[in-house]
Amino acid sequence: MSTPTTPSAELLREVALIACGRREGKTRSCRSCTRKAPGLLNIAGTGALDALAAAVCGSLTSACQDCRGKAETIINATVDAPCVT
Ligand SMILES: [Zn+2]
Ligand SMILES: [Zn+2]
Numbered sequence: 001m002s003t004p005t006t007p008s009a010e011l012l013r014e015v016a017l018i019a020c021g022r023r024e025g026k027t028r029s030c031r032s033c034t035r036k037a038p039g040l041l042n043i044a045g046t047g048a049l050d051a052l053a054a055a056v057c058g059s060l061t062s063a064c065q066d067c068r069g070k071a072e073t074i075i076n077a078t079v080d081a082p083c084v085t
Contacts, residue, residue, distance in 0.1 A: 011041065011078065012037045012038060013029070013037070015040050015041050015074050021070070036055070036056075040055055040074060044074050045078065047075065049072065049075060052074060053068040053070070056074070
């Protein structure tokens with residue numbers, strides 16, 4: 001009973017947390033990153049690393065090194081997700 005067009009809440013939480021900056025002891029992202037997560041997941045689905053990094057960074061054109069790393073992590077996380085094609 002799952003809807004294929006809706007990403008799992010678990011994956012969204014994971015993406016939000018990565019974008020927010022995952023570190024030890026931190027289990028939740030801030031509200032702003034939680035809101036960004038569905039959009040980030042959309043971009044991740046296209047595999048556009050540059051666009052994803054820019055979205056994580058909050059910039060339209062370029063992302064910092066930190067956010068590029070986060071974008072890679074997000075793409076890896078979505079690729080591994082069993083429910084996302
Ligand atoms: Zn955040
Ligand atoms: Zn950044």
